[in-house]
Amino acid sequence: MPKNTILELAVCTVSNKPAAEEARRAAMAAVKAYPGFVSWRPLTALDHDDMIADLVEWTDKASAEAAAAKVQADPAFAPYMAAIKGVTLMQHFETLETF
Template sequence: MTAQHVLELAVCTVTDKEAALVARRRAMLAVSRYRGFISWRAVTACETMDMLADLVEWETLDAAQAAGERVLTDPEFAPYMATISSVKLMQHFLTEQQI
């Protein structure tokens, strides 16, 4: 049986949406090289103009947590972090069902 992957959901508000979108692309490229990375789906809220969400898939919870520590000091991630005014949700999840 294959190990279950971990989904990381981060929802935040940003100070400058256009700058955040550019910085997020740079952050995505950096994180795509991290150990255990599988995918990153970047979305923007329809009704709240300054809200973004990121759904990142990791091989394991350990890989997700290690990445969480690494982004704090990764210069490629810093510009994205600088645009974030508040984090509404940052949580790891396991898939219960999928159709």
């Protein structure tokens, strides 16, 4: 039976979408080395010029929470954090068995 993973969904507003997406690429490169990282799927809203989202998969909730604390001090993450105007949603979800 496969182990459930944790999906982290962050929906944000940004001042400059192209600049935020560029900063996000650098942040993604850094986060790939964090313990428990599985994948990161960057999303961009089609109907909102100022909205982006990130879907990050972690092996477990403890890894996701540790990463949330680590990004606060990670210099590679600072430009991305600065590009974010506001966070609409930041939530963790447990994956369930698919049918």
